[in-house]
Amino acid sequence: KEIFEQGSAVANTLEERITNNCMLEIETFEVEAVRILACGTSYYAGMVARIWLESMGIPCEAEIASEFRYRNPVVPDNALVVAISQSGETADTLAALNQASKLGYKYSLAICNSPFSQMTRVTDLVLHTRAGPEISVASTKAFTTQLVSLLLLMIALAKRRAEIVSELRALPSRIEALLQMDKDIAELSDYFADKEHTLFLGRGTHYPIALEGALKLKEISYIHADAYPAGELKHGPLALIDAKTPTIAVAPNNHLLAKLKANIQEVRARGGKLFVFSDSGTPIKSDELIEVIEVVKSGPFTSPIIHTIALQLLAYHVAVTKGNDVDNPRNLAKSVTV
Ligand code: F1P
Numbered sequence: 001k002e003i004f005e006q007g008s009a010v011a012n013t014l015e016e017r018i019t020n021n022c023m024l025e026i027e028t029f030e031v032e033a034v035r036i037l038a039c040g041t042s043y044y045a046g047m048v049a050r051i052w053l054e055s056m057g058i059p060c061e062a063e064i065a066s067e068f069r070y071r072n073p074v075v076p077d078n079a080l081v082v083a084i085s086q087s088g089e090t091a092d093t094l095a096a097l098n099q100a101s102k103l104g105y106k107y108s109l110a111i112c113n114s115p116f117s118q119m120t121r122v123t124d125l126v127l128h129t130r131a132g133p134e135i136s137v138a139s140t141k142a143f144t145t146q147l148v149s150l151l152l153l154m155i156a157l158a159k160r161r162a163e164i165v166s167e168l169r170a171l172p173s174r175i176e177a178l179l180q181m182d183k184d185i186a187e188l189s190d191y192f193a194d195k196e197h198t199l200f201l202g203r204g205t206h207y208p209i210a211l212e213g214a215l216k217l218k219e220i221s222y223i224h225a226d227a228y229p230a231g232e233l234k235h236g237p238l239a240l241i242d243a244k245t246p247t248i249a250v251a252p253n254n255h256l257l258a259k260l261k262a263n264i265q266e267v268r269a270r271g272g273k274l275f276v277f278s279d280s281g282t283p284i285k286s287d288e289l290i291e292v293i294e295v296v297k298s299g300p301f302t303s304p305i306i307h308t309i310a311l312q313l314l315a316y317h318v319a320v321t322k323g324n325d326v327d328n329p330r331n332l333a334k335s336v337t338v
Contacts, residue, residue, distance in 0.1 A: 002134060003312050006141045007175040010305070012130035013145040014168055017152050022109075022125040026156040029107050033076035034157075036062040037096040038084040039336070041139040041215060042146060046084050047208035048304050049150040056158035065096035072103065081105040081123075082153070086134060086142035087335040088117020097122055111149045113142050127152065136327040137334045138219045140312050143212065144175075144305045151301055167299040178296045178309050185293070185310060188275065189317035192223065195246060199237060200227035201267075202250040203260050209304045210250045213311030220319040220326045230263035241272040248275045250311070252303045253282040264290065277310050279303065 017023055034053055036046035046062035053060040059076070065083070069092060081100040085093050088110065097108065097119065108123040113131050120126045129145035151168060155161045192198065198217060202210030207229045214225035228237050230249070241247070247267050251260045261284060267274055268289045276284055280294040298306045319326045 002136050002140045003309065003316060004179055005132065006144050006309060007172045007179070009131040009141040009145050010148050010175060011172040012132070013128075013148045014152075015130065016127055016149065017155070020127065022127055023152060023156050025125060026109070026153065029080065030078050031058070031080045031107065031157055032078040034058060034060040034080050034082060035100065035105065036060065036082045036084060037065045037068050037093060037100065038062075039065050039090050039092050041143045041212060042084040042086060042090075042093075044208040044212045044215070045143055045146040045150060046082070047211070048147060048205050049153070051205045052150070052154055052301065053158065056154065056160060058158060063096075065090070066092035069095040069099045071099075075103045075105055077106075079105050080107040080109060082109045082111060083119055083123065084111045084146050084150075085117070085119055086113045086129075086131075086139055086146075088112035088114045088119035089335050089337050091337050094118060094122070109153070111146055111153075113145070135334075137329055137332045138216055138315075138326070140216075144308060147305050147308075163299070164301050167302045170298070171302045171305065174296045174298050174302065174306060175309060178306050179313075181295065181310065182313055185313040186317040188291075188293070188314060189321040191273075192217075192221070192246065192314075192318045193321040195223055195244065197240065197245045198223055198225040199240060199245060199247040200225060200250070201230040201233070201247060201260070201263060202227065203230050203256040204254070205300070205304050206250040206252055206307060209307050209311070210248070212308055213248060213250065213315070216312055216315035217318065219332060220315055220324060220329050221322055222324065222330075223318065230260050233263050233266055238266060238270065241267055241270040243271050243273070246273045246275060248277065248311070248314075250307050251276050251278040251282065251284065252307065253279045253297075254300060254303070257282065277307055
C-alpha cells in the first residue's frame with residue numbers, strides 16, 4: 001500500500017515549495033558547504049544529494065549519524081547541516097545534530113516526515129516530507145519524498161533550477177506509470193525466493209539506490225544482499241559471483257552507462273545471472289544470462305526515485321513469495337530511539 005501511495009506522496013511533498021517559507025529563507029543563506037547526517041535509508045537519500053550538490057559546485061559530505069556524533073571534523077565557513085529522518089526521533093541523528101551545533105555549523109535544517117518530532121524543534125528550519133503515516137518498518141515513501149525534499153533544497157541553493165522543476169513536475173505521473181510494472185516485477189520473485197545471496201551494483205547517484213535496493217531486500221526477504229559501486233567489482237566482490245548468486249544492476253542511461261556495461265560483462269563472463277534495471281530504450285541486450293527490466297524513462301534528478309520504486313516492488317514480491325510479514329520484519333523497529 002505504501003509503495004503504491006508514492007505518486008501522491010511525492011505530489012504532496014512538492015507543495016512544500018509553495019507553502020513553506022523555509023524555501024525562501026534558504027535562498028537568503030550564503031551556504032558554502034553542506035553536511036548531511038542520517039541513518040539507514042535516510043542516509044542513502046543523503047548520499048544521492050551529496051552527488052547532486054557537488055555537481056552544482058556546492059561542497060557536500062553525507063555521513064552516517066552514528067559515526068559523526070563521535071567525531072570532531074573541521075567545520076567550513078557558512079556551512080549548513082541537514083538532518084534527514086522519517087521519524088525525526090532517531091537517537092543517533094539527534095545526537096549528531098547536537099554535535100554539529102557544538103562544532104559551530106552556521107545553519108541547520110531537518111527533513112522529517114513528522115512535523116512535531118524532536119528533530120524539528122532543534123534545527124533552524126524544517127522541510128516536511130508529506131509522505132503521510134508510514135507504518136511499515138521498511139521505509140519506502142519516506143525515502144522517495146526525502147529525495148524530493150532534497151531536490152527542493154537544491155532548487156533553493158543551486159543553479160539549473162528550471163531543469164529540476166520540470167523533472168519534478170513530471171514525476172508523479174512517471175511514478176504511476178512505473179507502478180504499472182508491478183506484475184512484470186512480481187514475475188521475477190520466484191527466481192530470488194530460494195537464493196541466499198544477492199549482489200547489487202550501481203554507479204554515481206545510483207550506487208546509493210543499489211544500497212537501498214539491497215537494504216529493502218535483506219530487511220523484508222531475509223536474503224543476504226550487498227551493494228557495491230560497480231567499479232569496485234574487481235577489487236573483491238567478483239569472487240562472490242557464481243550461478244547461485246544473482247546480480248542486480250541499476251543501470252540508467254547516463255554518462256556512466258558504458259562503464260557499467262563493462263562491469264555487467266565481467267559478471268556475465270563468470271556465469272552469474274544478471275537483472276539489469278534500466279531506462280526504457282537503453283541499449284543493453286537481454287540474453288540467457290542477462291535479463292533487462294526497462295523502467296520508465298526519466299531525467300537525471302528523478303531517475304534515482306524511479307529506479308528505487310522498481311527495487312522496492314522486487315523486494316516486496318520476493319518477501320511475499322517467501323511468506324514473510326513484509327510490514328513487520330523480524331528484529332527491526334520502526335524508530336530507533338535509544
Ligand atoms: C532511520 C532508520 C530507517 C529504517 C528503520 C530504522 O530512521 O534506519 O531508515 O527504515 O526504520 O531506522 P529515520 O531516522 O529515518 O526515522
